[in-house]
Amino acid sequence: GACCSYRLRDALHPLWQSPLTIPGGTRQSPINIQWRDSVYDPFLKPLKISYDPTTCLHIWNNGYSFLVEFDDSTDRSVIVGGPLENQYRLKQFHFHWGAINEWGSEHTVDSKFYPAELHLVHWNAVVYPTFEEAVMEGNGLAVIGVFLKLGAHHEGLQTLVDALPAVKHKDAVIEFDVFDPSCLIPSCPDYWTYAGSLTTPPLTESVTWIIKKKPIEVDENQLEAFRMLLFTSDGEEEKRMVDNFRPLQPLMNRTVRSSFQ
Ligand SMILES: N=Nc1ccc(S(N)(=O)=O)cc1
Numbered sequence: 344g345a346c347c348s349y350r351l352r353d354a355l356h357p358l359w360q361s362p363l364t365i366p367g368g369t370r371q372s373p374i375n376i377q378w379r380d381s382v383y384d385p386f387l388k389p390l391k392i393s394y395d396p397t398t399c400l401h402i403w404n405n406g407y408s409f410l411v412e413f414d415d416s417t418d419r420s421v422i423v424g425g426p427l428e429n430q431y432r433l434k435q436f437h438f439h440w441g442a443i444n445e446w447g448s449e450h451t452v453d454s455k456f457y458p459a460e461l462h463l464v465h466w467n468a469v470v471y472p473t474f475e476e477a478v479m480e481g482n483g484l485a486v487i488g489v490f491l492k493l494g495a496h497h498e499g500l501q502t503l504v505d506a507l508p509a510v511k512h513k514d515a516v517i518e519f520d521v522f523d524p525s526c527l528i529p530s531c532p533d534y535w536t537y538a539g540s541l542t543t544p545p546l547t548e549s550v551t552w553i554i555k556k557k558p559i560e561v562d563e564n565q566l567e568a569f570r571m572l573l574f575t576s577d578g579e580e581e582k583r584m585v586d587n588f589r590p591l592q593p594l595m596n597r598t599v600r601s602s603f604q
C-alpha cells in the first residue's frame with residue numbers, strides 16, 4: 344500500500360539518505376500513537392507555556408522546512424511542567440507537511456495522518472550550556488507537536504503565511520520580529536508524551552515529545568502556501584518543498600503516556 348511504497352521511496356529521499364533508523368536506535372521518532380495503548384499518568388502536570396513575542400527573530404528556509412527562530416539567550420520564552428523536570432527554552436518552530444491533504448504529519452494517531460504538523464523546539468538550558476550540547480543528551484530537548492487539520496482560516500498563522508514568499512528558496516531569511524507562537528497551540532490542555540528523537544539528521548535520541556491531542560484548523564490556501572516553498576536554492580531547478588516528513592519508526596520498548604483519561 345501507499346505506506347510501504349512511501350517508506351521505501353522515503354528511505355531513498357534525499358532528506359533522509361541515512362537509514363530509516365540510526366543503527367542501535369531504540370527511541371526513534373516519529374511514531375504512531377495508538378490511543379487505546381496510551382497510559383493515563385495522573386502525575387503528569389499541566390504544561391505551562393510562557394512565550395515573549397518580542398524574542399522572535401526571523402524566518403529561514405533551511406532546505407528541510409521553514410524555521411521561525413527565537414532569541415534563546417535568556418529565559419524569556421520557556422515551557423515548564425508537563426513531563427518535564429526542568430524549564431526548557433524556545434529555540435525555533437517549524438512544520439512538516441504533505442503534497443496533498445491525505446498525509447503530511449510525522450506522528451499519526453491510530454494510523455491517521457494529518458495534513459501537517461507543527462514542532463516547537465525547546466532545549467534544557469538549566470542543565471546544558473548550549474543548544475548544540477543539549478541536542479546530544481537524553482533530556483536535552485522538548486518538542487511540542489501540534490497537528491494541523493483542514494478547516495477554518497487561522498488568523499494567527501496568516502501573518503506567517505504572508506511572509507513565506509520571501510523565503511521561497513533554500514537559505515533565504517527574512518526578519519520577523521514579533522510573533523507569539525502560543526496562538527498556534529490549542530487551548531485544550533490534553534497531550535500525549537513519550538521519549539523520542541529528532542526526526543531529521545542528526546536524529547539524536549534527545550527529545551521529550553509532547554503531542555497535543557487536539558489539532559488546530561487551517562484553511563486550504565494556508566496549506567497551499569507551505570507547498571509553494573522550495574527545497575532548492577535560487578537558480579537551481581525548482582523542487583517543491585512537500586512531503587518533508589520522516590517515515591514512522593518502531594515503538595520498541597516504549598509506552599506513550601497521556602495527560603488525560
Ligand atoms: N536542530 N535540529 C532539529 C530540531 C528539531 C527537529 S524535529 N523535526 O524533530 O522537531 C529536528 C532537527
Ligand SMILES: [Zn+2]
Nearest residue numbers: 437439462542
Ligand atoms: Zn520537526
